[in-house]
Amino acid sequence: xxxxxxxxxxxxxxxxxxxxxxxxxxxxxxxxxxxxxxxxxxxxxxxxxxxxxxxxxxxxxxxxxxxxxxxxxxxxxxxxxxxxxxxxxxxxxxxxxxxxxxxxxxxxxxxxxxxxxxxxxxxxxxxxxxxxxxxxxxxxxxxxxxxxxxxxxxxxxxxxxxxxxxxxxxxxxxxxxxxxxxxxxxxxxxxxxxxxxxxxxxxxxxxxxxxxxxxxxxxxxxxxxxxxxxxxxxxxxxxxxxxxxxxxxxxxxxxxxxxxxxxxxxxxxxxxxxxxxxxxxxxxxxxxxxxxxxxxxxxxxxxxxxxxxxxxxxxxxxxxxxxxxxxxxxxxxxxxxxxxxxxxxxxxxxxxxxxxxxxxxxxxxxxxxxxxxxxxxxxxxxxxxxxxxxxxxxxxxxxxxxxxxxxxxxxxxxxxxxxxxxxxxxxxxxxxxxxxxxxxxxxxxxxxxxxxxxxxxxxxxxxxxxxxxxxxxxxxxxxxxx
Amino acid sequence: xxxxxxxxxxxxxxxxxxxxxxxxxxxxxxxxxxxxxxxxxxxxxxxxxxxxxxxxxxxxxxxxxxxxxxxxxxxxxxxxxxxxxxxxxxxxxxxxxxxxxxxxxxxxxxxxxxxxxxxxxxxxxxxxxxxxxxxxxxxxxxxxxxxxxxxxxxxxxxxxxxxxxxxxxxxxxxxxxxxxxxxxxxxxxxxxxxxxxxxxxxxxxxxxxxxxxxxxxxxxxxxxxxxxxxxxxxxxxxxxxxxxxxxxxxxxxxxxxxxxxxxxxxxxxxxxxxxxxxxxxxxxxxxxxxxxxxxxxxxxxxxxxxxxxxxxxxxxxxxxxxxxxxxxxxxxxxxxxxxxxxxxxxxxxxxxxxxxxxxxxxxxxxxxxxxxxxxxxxxxxxxxxxxxxxxxxxxxxxxxxxxxxxxxxxxxxxxxxxxxxxxxxxxxxxxxxxxxxxxxxxxxxxxxxxxxxxxxxxxxxxxxxxxxxxxxxxxxxxxxxx
Numbered sequence: 001x002x003x004x005x006x007x008x009x010x011x012x013x014x015x016x017x018x019x020x021x022x023x024x025x026x027x028x029x030x031x032x033x034x035x036x037x038x039x040x041x042x043x044x045x046x047x048x049x050x051x052x053x054x055x056x057x058x059x060x061x062x063x064x065x066x067x068x069x070x071x072x073x074x075x076x077x078x079x080x081x082x083x084x085x086x087x088x089x090x091x092x093x094x095x096x097x098x099x100x101x102x103x104x105x106x107x108x109x110x111x112x113x114x115x116x117x118x119x120x121x122x123x124x125x126x127x128x129x130x131x132x133x134x135x136x137x138x139x140x141x142x143x144x145x146x147x148x149x150x151x152x153x154x155x156x157x158x159x160x161x162x163x164x165x166x167x168x169x170x171x172x173x174x175x176x177x178x179x180x181x182x183x184x185x186x187x188x189x190x191x192x193x194x195x196x197x198x199x200x201x202x203x204x205x206x207x208x209x210x211x212x213x214x215x216x217x218x219x220x221x222x223x224x225x226x227x228x229x230x231x232x233x234x235x236x237x238x239x240x241x242x243x244x245x246x247x248x249x250x251x252x253x254x255x256x257x258x259x260x261x262x263x264x265x266x267x268x269x270x271x272x273x274x275x276x277x278x279x280x281x282x283x284x285x286x287x288x289x290x291x292x293x294x295x296x297x298x299x300x301x302x303x304x305x306x307x308x309x310x311x312x313x314x315x316x317x318x319x320x321x322x323x324x325x326x327x328x329x330x331x332x333x334x335x336x337x338x339x340x341x342x343x344x345x346x347x348x349x350x351x352x353x354x355x356x357x358x359x360x361x362x363x364x365x366x367x368x369x370x371x372x373x374x375x376x377x378x379x380x381x382x383x384x385x386x387x388x389x390x391x392x393x394x395x396x397x398x399x400x401x402x403x404x405x406x407x408x409x410x411x412x413x414x415x416x417x418x419x420x421x422x423x424x425x426x427x428x429x430x431x432x433x434x435x436x437x438x439x440x441x442x443x444x445x446x447x448x449x450x451x452x453x454x455x456x457x458x459x460x461x462x463x464x465x466x467x468x469x470x471x472x473x474x475x476x477x478x479x480x481x482x
Numbered sequence: 483x484x485x486x487x488x489x490x491x492x493x494x495x496x497x498x499x500x501x502x503x504x505x506x507x508x509x510x511x512x513x514x515x516x517x518x519x520x521x522x523x524x525x526x527x528x529x530x531x532x533x534x535x536x537x538x539x540x541x542x543x544x545x546x547x548x549x550x551x552x553x554x555x556x557x558x559x560x561x562x563x564x565x566x567x568x569x570x571x572x573x574x575x576x577x578x579x580x581x582x583x584x585x586x587x588x589x590x591x592x593x594x595x596x597x598x599x600x601x602x603x604x605x606x607x608x609x610x611x612x613x614x615x616x617x618x619x620x621x622x623x624x625x626x627x628x629x630x631x632x633x634x635x636x637x638x639x640x641x642x643x644x645x646x647x648x649x650x651x652x653x654x655x656x657x658x659x660x661x662x663x664x665x666x667x668x669x670x671x672x673x674x675x676x677x678x679x680x681x682x683x684x685x686x687x688x689x690x691x692x693x694x695x696x697x698x699x700x701x702x703x704x705x706x707x708x709x710x711x712x713x714x715x716x717x718x719x720x721x722x723x724x725x726x727x728x729x730x731x732x733x734x735x736x737x738x739x740x741x742x743x744x745x746x747x748x749x750x751x752x753x754x755x756x757x758x759x760x761x762x763x764x765x766x767x768x769x770x771x772x773x774x775x776x777x778x779x780x781x782x783x784x785x786x787x788x789x790x791x792x793x794x795x796x797x798x799x800x801x802x803x804x805x806x807x808x809x810x811x812x813x814x815x816x817x818x819x820x821x822x823x824x825x826x827x828x829x830x831x832x833x834x835x836x837x838x839x840x841x842x843x844x845x846x847x848x849x850x851x852x853x854x855x856x857x858x859x860x861x862x863x864x865x866x867x868x869x870x871x872x873x874x875x876x877x878x879x880x881x882x883x884x885x886x887x888x889x890x891x892x893x894x895x896x897x898x899x900x901x902x903x904x905x906x907x908x909x910x911x912x913x914x915x916x917x918x919x920x921x922x923x924x925x926x927x928x929x930x931x932x933x934x935x936x937x938x939x940x941x942x943x944x945x946x947x948x949x950x951x952x953x954x955x956x957x958x959x960x961x962x963x964x
Binding site for chain 1: 521524525526527528529530531532533560562564566569570571572628758760761762765766767768
């Protein structure tokens, strides 16, 4: 096994015991990138000079026993919708192809302050709109397990890079499942923390009330490490919570005996692939055999989640993307008049899916339609939140499939937006309700990974790490070495 | 049939805060374009707004001074439209839940009647930047520049009511604007310097038959940069609408622009072309949560308002209504008056000395009397010298001039320069005898009973003594001599 295939904790042990240096890890990662990146296209921008500088600085810190965190010297990938000062941030879009931010996102700053080695910016669906990373202006990312298949999306680049060992861990963003679903499709761990747990300052907004940044890692342990570094109060984000961040490592290696785990009956009815259902039921049994109490619960408004999600998300997106007008930065297509410049810039700068969502969002906010769409969707959102509140009176965490279908071939769904939207059916409720959820691999269908997710109470990521870690433990020994 | 106008103002005033509404950039006049800008106020991808607390307080303060209800759970909303000076493609404003609603401003008119004007709402929003056209002019120039110094400066919008106590005359419209401006300056919310664009107004006008409660089609007039233009525009628009109505024609609901040179309004866009702003709640800011204590504290910050102060000055210092209005127009002047009034006997004399003598010699910019070069203690000293008859009015003027120039207390000036009134024993009698000798004809007339001529002789003596003698003493001595 190469260094690039190890997790953060194992590498940390080797680093502090002076068995290896950060440069060794970087070399291993570079070698893997050279082998696989041409096929995978996980990255939009790779800056190995910068990475080498960072690894050298990290080495100095190790030599002087001044390491900054468990992430010190660890190669990381950051989704290309988070601002990196001096390093271009494209959001997977032609309109920001040459955009170089003048500032760092708060999350990026925390990661740099922790001593991590930034390898580059990972590929994504344009403006995080998509479930397959096929909507990137920089070409699709391939699933490392099978190059014919999609890695999921929109954080497909981050998930694929972690799964392939091009980085040790990565940061993604999740608006409707964009961390959990690609993590599941690539066979890695991905968490969407509670809305407000991680600062959104510097995350290029898709849907402001739904977007949340989170870790993509090889193990639940690593998820705990990375979450501990990125979580916490930020005065630059008014929606960011000032609740103290617990030591997430303290939730590892615990028994789940007596844990009450809810299974929402609405998640296993229509539309679910029988093989996905089979793996899901296996997961349930594993938990039961560990002493957890499995209870059926009801989240009755689940069927309306997708509709509400696509109204709220597109409405907010239509407004958030208005700033790409060719005036201040990014692409500008010159024209003889102002309106012409706007139209040409935006029609050439945005891809099809982005334009589709801007139009949808503009429509649902229009005078005369607001009440019927946006307002109604907001009410549904409140009902979905209430569903969860009631459920959490009876259970500690909720177990659900990540996606009703296993990953699909590239090109298979891209022509039919609706079928693509339905892939998000089980992930959007956590975004609408703001709740934390973690996706973890639990089996394979024809060599392609399938995941399950645990959804928890607001700001109770610790509980999710507890349960997911114990669940992960049950998989060891019978997997092919994920 | 007689018509009456219904006039509604949307007054915008820039708040007098240290920093902008959503970032830490200074809210100040910059030396050159794009000096006070940052990622937030230029709408870089990924930035988030952080609300300026002081701006919220100043908006509440305005609401309280206008007797509004304060909404402690007020929210911000996005107003979406494209314009190059609007960096995000939307303006953060307030829509359904403004900070202040349903107030009243008491407006004194010339004929001393006091009229209530309904205030519909006062809300907080951000200003846009400015477009800068090359000197060749807008048509000839191949480009336009944008200056974002003003982008994000906090504004309040004060909307007068069209239903409850609307403005129904040009006279009241004028008085309303003047009183709003005076109020905002009084409570320290805005400097309201129109020439700097710190105060701007849009106006809605419709006509209805006098006595009717309905409303005609309204016309909005935008883009007026001074009180005079606003009133000229209203006046023109009233005539235009009345003529159309008398010809039996309909008024189109539309937005018009005022041509400042031709003094006419011209169509800008019709109701059908009105933009759809697609307002929705701002997801990047949480709803406000303003405590009763905060509102109470802000209430206590509000100084006595002009009209209440004028009333008190009338009662307490026995000023006439007109005098009271004049002296309370500017807070600085009323403070000056009040500081002095407590230490001198004759308030009318004080009033005259401030409004006639002091205003006469002060440079225009010091007329607010804040930090003026002739401070209240100087005025008190001067009035006391007059009251104790140590100076004549003429001498006092001279002393004031010297005192202002040298910064020396009037009493000290008198002492140092040996200025004093001429009395009988100090040679006044000799001057009188001289004057009588020079004017035998006048003496004759007085003796014949032409009392008016006595005043002529008093004047001659005054002239001869260069104002150093008290006219009353002169008169007495003249009578005695004759």
